[in-house]
Amino acid sequence: MKKIFTLALALLGFAGVASAATVDDIAVCKHSYVLKFGDYINGGKPGKGNLFGDGYFLDVTGGSVGTKGSVDLADETFCDGKYIKYAEYGKNSSTWRLKNGQDVIAMKVTAGSKIIILGEKHASRGPQITDKAPSGNKMQGTVLGTSKNTQETGGAFEWTADDDRLIYIGSDGGDYYVSYLIVEAKEAPGTPTVKVGPQTYEDGLWFREVTCKANPAVEEGLEEAIPTIVTYTVDGSTPTAASAQYTEPIKCYQDQTVKFQAFYDWGMGTVTDDDICPGADNEGNVSFQFNAPAINVDGAHVSIVSEYEEVKNYISLNGSDAEEANEMDLTESATVSAYSVIENGDYCTFTTKSTAKDVYVLDPIKSEKIITVKSGDVVVDEEATATNTQGETVYKVVNGAIDYDKKDFFVKNPEFGIVKTETDAAYQIDGKEVYIKMNSTNISFKVAGYDSVTVVVTCSKNSCKTFNAANDETVTTDRKCFVNVSGKTYGTEDITATNEDGTPGNVITFGLKGEEGGSIFTFQKYSGTGNILISSIKITPYIDDPTGINEVKAAAAQNGAVYNMAGQKVNAAFKGLVIKNGKKVVMK
Numbered sequence: 001m002k003k004i005f006t007l008a009l010a011l012l013g014f015a016g017v018a019s020a021a022t023v024d025d026i027a028v029c030k031h032s033y034v035l036k037f038g039d040y041i042n043g044g045k046p047g048k049g050n051l052f053g054d055g056y057f058l059d060v061t062g063g064s065v066g067t068k069g070s071v072d073l074a075d076e077t078f079c080d081g082k083y084i085k086y087a088e089y090g091k092n093s094s095t096w097r098l099k100n101g102q103d104v105i106a107m108k109v110t111a112g113s114k115i116i117i118l119g120e121k122h123a124s125r126g127p128q129i130t131d132k133a134p135s136g137n138k139m140q141g142t143v144l145g146t147s148k149n150t151q152e153t154g155g156a157f158e159w160t161a162d163d164d165r166l167i168y169i170g171s172d173g174g175d176y177y178v179s180y181l182i183v184e185a186k187e188a189p190g191t192p193t194v195k196v197g198p199q200t201y202e203d204g205l206w207f208r209e210v211t212c213k214a215n216p217a218v219e220e221g222l223e224e225a226i227p228t229i230v231t232y233t234v235d236g237s238t239p240t241a242a243s244a245q246y247t248e249p250i251k252c253y254q255d256q257t258v259k260f261q262a263f264y265d266w267g268m269g270t271v272t273d274d275d276i277c278p279g280a281d282n283e284g285n286v287s288f289q290f291n292a293p294a295i296n297v298d299g300a301h302v303s304i305v306s307e308y309e310e311v312k313n314y315i316s317l318n319g320s321d322a323e324e325a326n327e328m329d330l331t332e333s334a335t336v337s338a339y340s341v342i343e344n345g346d347y348c349t350f351t352t353k354s355t356a357k358d359v360y361v362l363d364p365i366k367s368e369k370i371i372t373v374k375s376g377d378v379v380v381d382e383e384a385t386a387t388n389t390q391g392e393t394v395y396k397v398v399n400g401a402i403d404y405d406k407k408d409f410f411v412k413n414p415e416f417g418i419v420k421t422e423t424d425a426a427y428q429i430d431g432k433e434v435y436i437k438m439n440s441t442n443i444s445f446k447v448a449g450y451d452s453v454t455v456v457v458t459c460s461k462n463s464c465k466t467f468n469a470a471n472d473e474t475v476t477t478d479r480k481c482f483v484n485v486s487g488k489t490y491g492t493e494d495i496t497a498t499n500e501d502g503t504p505g506n507v508i509t510f511g512l513k514g515e516e517g518g519s520i521f522t523f524q525k526y527s528g529t530g531n532i533l534i535s536s537i538k539i540t541p542y543i544d545d546p547t548g549i550n551e552v553k554a555a556a557a558q559n560g561a562v563y564n565m566a567g568q569k570v571n572a573a574f575k576g577l578v579i580k581n582g583k584k585v586v587m588k
Contacts, residue, residue, distance in 0.1 A: 068177035098171035112186030128172035188279030190217025292355035333410035364448035374403035376434035427462035447514035
């Protein structure tokens with residue numbers, strides 16, 4: 001098998017942790033390593049696209065957490081004491097959940113390295129290792145190793161790499177909970193053992209301590225082990241005999257690579273370059289990670305709170321340049337992003353992870369509101385057309401804008417869809433070509449506590465086509481039309497049919513009620529096939545009218561129940577009438 005990375009790459013030090021990392025950023029785990037998942041879970045999961053475990057692991061999918069039992073490496077009865085040599089790592093809960101192909105980590109290993117995964121004992125699920133990234137809820141590529149029955153092995157899974165390779169670790173058969181991931185690399189005789197300690201705060205400074213243990217070497221053909229002396233560097237350069245000898249833990253106050261090299265100890269107390277143990281090098285990759293601050297919201301007031309001392313907080317609105325601030329009052333809805341900066345003495349400056357929160361500064365809907373496309377020009381997408389494999393002309397929208405009041409709606413990531421005159425005229429609404437495309441677009445609005453509104457969504461007549469999975473062809477009959485509002489689906493099973501109230505099938509009507517204190521509702525992407533192209537959203541509140549109470553009561557007594565707040569069907573003559581708290585309620 002062709003090696004996917006070279007020795008030169010394997011010798012490169014880890015330059016630091018970056019958000020939105022890719023597999024290219026993973027450091028090669030060419031030495032033995034123990035990953036205790038609790039060290040990374042206690043402060044929150046790393047998050048999709050984040051490196052962790054000193055840069056040797058990448059959270060590919062976002063990960064999830066939970067607790068299913070624990071593993072005690074100091075317990076001689078665990079797996080018959082097979083892993084007692086790791087007793088110093090003690091007991092750890094099985095907190096990292098590999099969720100059925102959805103939670104996957106990636107790493108790079110060298111040939112001969114043994115991967116040991118220790119977690120819950122389960123008869124029908126266990127770890128799985130593949131050579132490709134997951135897709136959807138499934139692991140992909142060739143299965144390199146798997147175990148659906150860790151019950152028989154006492155909660156242990158082992159796999160040995162046949163070559164230098166990139167691997168993906170997920171689950172097989174369902175959710176599986178992991179406590180430790182141990183790498184036993186195939187190392188040269190005399191390779192020192194290196195351990196990077198936890199991130200620690202003391203006397204106003206953050207540091208991580210790197211410890212090293214010299215190991216004896218055995219020359220081929222000789223039974224007697226030869227003791228070793230270890231030298232090191234802290235600047236990432238290769239240690240030589242002239243480098244400092246390791247005698248005590250090394251404190252690191254910034255991201256850096258500490259490299260170690262073993263030399264044969266002939267009892268002289270000093271070594272020369274001729275005494276080098278071939279291949280017996282190791283390194284400690286020191287990196288720091290700090291959690292994002294919390295964004296606290298009280299109405300339009302936003303405050304940023306960090307768990308760390310003496311930090312500077314920075315706030316950004318809707319992706320604008322960040323400014324230093326601990327709090328801010330908003331005049332309109334916005335996506336607020338925040339991070340903190342930590343000065344670590346004279347050593348370096350750390351930047352925490354960032355976080356974001358949508359903050360709604362909205363007036364409750366008290367009169368009829370309509371949101372629709374205000375402008376947009378349909379032009380040929382020259383680049384997409386040139387690369388279209390079907391030879392089709394591809395269009396895009398430029399200068400697209402949505403007509404709405406920012407006090408009524410909060411629109412995020414507006415995206416526009418096209419229904420062309422010459423190709424899809426039958427699917428248009430009043431000859432319109434440009435529609436709101438509900439792919440990345442989010443539209444939020446507020447309903448006051450205990451108020452109710454009727455929402456009418458008019459979609460393009462070709463919205464959400466159903467697809468034939470066998471040949472990926474569009475089915476033109478029985479086309480469904482749905483919208484997603486705060487995770488709940490509303491719509492019709494057949495866009496070509498007529499609704500019960502006589503409206504076309506592409507018109508979706510439903511009611512919403514605000515909970516105590518008011519409720520924010522958000523139109524989101526519908527998870528079904530096809531695209532939702534919206535022509536307009538109309539929201540109409542119910543308005544109390546204290547007059548005419550007896551008229552409504554009489555009508556109800558004579559003709560049966562009128563429309564109630566639950567939206568139950570009533571006599572058509574009284575459509576839109578409601579009795580609420582003894583008052584007549586009409587649609588405005």
